[in-house]
Structures are given as C-alpha cells and as structure tokens.
Amino acid sequence: MMNIDVLQMECSCNSTVGPFPSNYWSRTVLFPEWAYKPAWSPGSRQVQLWHFLLELLGRGEGGAISWGSEWGEFVIRDPERLAKLWGERKGKPHMNYDKLSRALRYYYNKRILHKTKGKRFTYKFNFNKLILVNYPSLPTCPQLSFYNPSTESAVQLGSLPFSFPKTFLCSQMHPVQRQFPFLSGTPPYGFNQSELSCLSHVNSAFHVMQTINWPIRSSTEWPHRGMGLQERSVPLNRNHHNED
C-alpha cells in the first residue's frame, strides 16, 4: 500500500478543477491512506474518533453534537455527554472531554480537523481532505452516484456532506457535469466553492480508481458492494500501477 505525503496533496488540491491528465494518477494518489480506511472492518480495526463523530452527526443524534453553520463545521453541544458516548464505544469508562479534545487536537496535524476560533466547542472537518468513500450514511446527504458515461449507469460510492438533486440525467450535460462526469442530477446545481472543491477531489478519486486497480482490501470491507470498479469500460492501455 502506498503512502501519500501531505504536501503533494496540497499541490493537487490547488490545481485546476476539471479533467486530469489521463496517466497522471497512475503514479500519484491524492488522498492519504487514513482517508480510505474502512470505518468498520469486522473484528479487526477499531472505530476512529472522526468516524464516530460523523456517525453521530449523521444520525442527528440529539444534543451531544450537531452540525454548525458552516460547511463541515460542527458544535459539541454537550462535551461530557459526547465523551461518555465515545468512552462507551471504546470501552474507556473514564473518558472525558479533556481527553477527547486531546484526540481531536491530534487531528489538527493530520488536517482532518481544525478549530473554529472564537466559537466554543466548535471544530470543522476538512472535507476536502477527508474522502468519504468510507461513509455509507451521512443523513442529510443523499448517496453519491458516480455516473459512468460509457455504460450509462450509476455507481453508488458513498455520500458527501451536502446535497444535490437525485434525478438522473445524461442526455444533456450541464457544464458542471462536463467537469464532473460522475455527477448525476438535474441542473442547475448551484454548488458553492467548497462543494466544487470537494467534487474535484471526488473526481480525482474517481480517476484514481479508474486508472489504477485500487487496492480495495476486500469488497466486504466496503459499505457498497458491486461498485463495478472491476468492470472498467474506459479503455486502460496505459502502464498503470497494479496493486493486486
């Protein structure tokens, strides 16, 4: 499994939104390894804190934590209750907010989170860095369909922290769809800047998956089966990285 360096990510992120050179991603991978870790691999891996937070946010689990005003921002309404829930999940009966927040602060370096300064108990996910392929359920967010133009079929891949129309449309392509061919839905979209940025990352991810044989550990580890990543309708005659 390859390791990804953050600086390289940064460069890619700030590059243009849109189609990528066809063989570019055969060597470069946009996202760090942690971003692809399955939330629940049966038995083996433990839940990570950010998984847990998204899970609670996803359920709209009352009181302890909720989404904030900005995209990706969340507010811990009841720090000690959140800590208790986290402690229960991890089997750490003495968990408290002091400790939980230390774990959150470790995420700063990893760029998973940052603090919203001036707002009490308020943090913000860097969704641009956080690929949500792992994430089956983010409540307010419909499932993301990757549209494959060749097979004219949609592939369920995960969800994003914002919503867009569900209806399928492929005859006439909206400019945004031209940029993000995996996008299904009815124009106009009206994405904001962060959403577009996020889409560009998903686009990259899609290209990665098409370009390389993505090291999916085992299909059972993924929330969505039969993603069709094997049935590659896009001809792949470049020398690509094979991880099998």
Next chain:
DNA sequence: TTCGGAACGT
C-alpha cells in the same frame, strides 16, 4: 477553554 509535550497502551 484551548493548546501541545510527554509517557504510555494496544
């Protein structure tokens, strides 16, 4: 309240 070093556990 928030931060981050340090030692520690798994």
Next chain:
DNA sequence: ACGTTCCGAA
C-alpha cells in the same frame, strides 16, 4: 498508528 492519560501554560 491512534489514541489515552496527565498536565503546565496561555
């Protein structure tokens, strides 16, 4: 590697 525990500093 991903926290947990503890704690002094701002």
